Amino acid sequence: MRVLGVDPGLTRCGLGVVEGTPGRPLRMVAVGVVRTPVADEPQERLLTLQTEIDQWLDDHAPDAVAVERVFARTSIRGIMGTAQASAVPMLAAARLGLPLGMHTPSEVKAAVSGNGRADKAQVTHMICRILGLSDPPRPADAADALALAICHLWRGGGQQRQQQAASTRLAQAQQAAGAG
Numbered sequence: 001m002r003v004l005g006v007d008p009g010l011t012r013c014g015l016g017v018v019e020g021t022p023g024r025p026l027r028m029v030a031v032g033v034v035r036t037p038v039a040d041e042p043q044e045r046l047l048t049l050q051t052e053i054d055q056w057l058d059d060h061a062p063d064a065v066a067v068e069r070v071f072a073r074t075s076i077r078g079i080m081g082t083a084q085a086s087a088v089p090m091l092a093a094a095r096l097g098l099p100l101g102m103h104t105p106s107e108v109k110a111a112v113s114g115n116g117r118a119d120k121a122q123v124t125h126m127i128c129r130i131l132g133l134s135d136p137p138r139p140a141d142a143a144d145a146l147a148l149a150i151c152h153l154w155r156g157g158g159q160q161r162q163q164q165a166a167s168t169r170l171a172q173a174q175q176a177a178g179a180g
Contacts, residue, residue, distance in 0.1 A: 001019070001020065001021055001063045001064070001153060002017060002018070002019045002029065002060065002061065002062045002063050002064075003017065003018055003019075003062055003063065003064045003065070003066055003101075003149040003152045003153050004016070004017050004056060004057065004060060004062040004064075004065045004066070004089070004149065005017070005018065005065075005066045005067075005144075005145040005146055005147070005148030005149030005150075005151075005152065006053070006065065006066065006067045006068070006086075006089040006145055006148065007068050007141045007142075007144035007145045007148060008067060008068060008070070008082055008085035008086035008088070008089065009081065009082055009085055009141060010036060010042070010045050010046075010049075010081035010082065010084060010085045011035065011036060011038060011081070012033050012034070012035055012139065012141045013033065013034040013035075013036075013049055013052075013053075013085055013141065014031075014032075014033050014139075014140075014141030014142045014143070014144050014145035015030075015031070015032050015033065015034065015052070015053070015056050015142070015145050016028070016030070016031040016032075016137070016142060016143075016145035016146035016147075016148070016149050017029035017030045017031070017056070017060045017062060017149065018131070018146060018149035018150055018153060020153055021153070022153065022154055025132070026130055026131055026150060026153060027131065027132075028131045028133065028146060029060055030056070030059075030060055031137045031142045031145065031146055032056075032142060033139060033141050033142050034048065034049055034052040034053070036048045036049065042081075042084065046084060046085070046088060049085055049088045050088050050091075050092070053088055053089050053092050054092060057092060057096060057098075062098065063098070063099070064093075064098055064099040064100070064101060064152060064156075065089055065090075065092070065093040065098050065099070065100050065101070066100075066101040066102075066103060066148045066149055066151065066152035066156070067086055067089050067090060067100065067101070067102055067103075067148070068086070068102075068103060068104075068105060068108070068144065068148055069086075069102040069103060069104045069105075070082050070083045070086050071104060071105065101151075101152040101155075101156040103148055103151050103152065103155070103156070107151060107155070108123075108144075108147050108148055108151040109122075109123055109147075111147075111150065111151035111154050111155050112126045112127060112130065112147045112150055112151060113126045120140055120143075123143065123144075123147055124136045124137070124140070124143045127143055127146050127147055127150065130150055131146065131150075
């Protein structure tokens, strides 16, 4: 199973694709960060995110998408941008009929490190161990995206979701063939 993890953000949006199954070694397929200029209008920034996420979905063909669940912070402006950015991969998953997992930061930390209150350094260290990486992914948004994908594979990405995604893709392919 292949999962696209998305750490949403309007300025920096982490993307990471991990492949594997629970109980087996996992493999990092790709990791990166989409950056949007702060000076751009919000709709332009969201369009950039959509374009990049759509490209990742095309390039890596995940079976599911995992997005960090937005939680309240002290900055309303910051949470609004994060909430807007999180809608982009959610809509992309819906558009493609892919299962979507929403995971809180503490769920992700607990899944990856065994401690829901682990700091970023602990989580990054465990990501490197789990995926066999010699260098930690940078910036932190990239590491967080990989952690989300790992969490989803281990906690919410069972066989049922993989079968659902395959069935949905088959139905879409058949529909597209009939329309053309």
